[in-house]
Amino acid sequence: MKVLILNDPEAAIERAGDIVSGAVRARPRTVLGLATGGTMLPLYDDLVARHDAGLLSFAGATTFNLDEYVGLAPDHPCSYHRYMRQAFFDRVDLDRARTHLPRGDVADPQGEAEDYERRITEAGGIDLQILGIGRNGHIGFNEPTASLGSRTRIKTLTDDTRRANQRYFSSFEETPRYAITIGVATILDARATLLLATGEAKAEAVARMVEGPLSAACPASALQLHPNATIVLDAGAASSLTLRSYYETVHPGGQDSAFD
């Protein structure tokens, strides 16, 4: 696991943007795994800026998002379909036929989940999976207790996650209880993973992911098993790491400069 610590959120986002751009340039037909949430918005802005400056093209790329709320149609204002269109898809040269999210409004969400997993496999698997982390250690919507061997399926959201996401809905009651999410094992199948976390509110979850025991109590800790996992943090998100000075010595300035 590479732990790259940057001074502030802006520097962390730029570093994450460098990593995504590097992957897309190295393989124009890359398959990207995409995430939603507040942390990702400035990363999408960064990628759009590189695209607008003529430095980056997504024309050959295929994308798969991590998750979608069960019950929300793609045009629902709080759906992740809508989020992705506004934050990224409508702003870059992606071929929309190659952008994928699970449909939350289907009659058979479990069937949709299984089909989504199949579509990822048919596309050749994910080259770079971008991730955020929930305050309770979730990745995608793999909440604590998610099996580390899990595949795309329906998950019940914890009240903590629903409270965190309530800001997008009119009330807690209206915040969905279920989501379709790709599984922990699906995430581990990606050839590389990049997790971005900013702000002190994520510090405890980050410490459990990087330094805690491998445990379904913190699904993000499964990334310890991944042979090519990069964690990009700002100082706030890194503030509970016991070995912080070690990571800063190995990767000064958040540069990927040494072996670890």
Ligand SMILES: O=P(O)(O)OC[C@H]1O[C@](O)(CO)[C@@H](O)[C@@H]1O
């Ligand atoms: O960036 P945020 O809004 O804190 O969300 C963190 C994580 O939680 C989710 O929004 C799901 O609750 C993920 O998509 C995201 O990676």
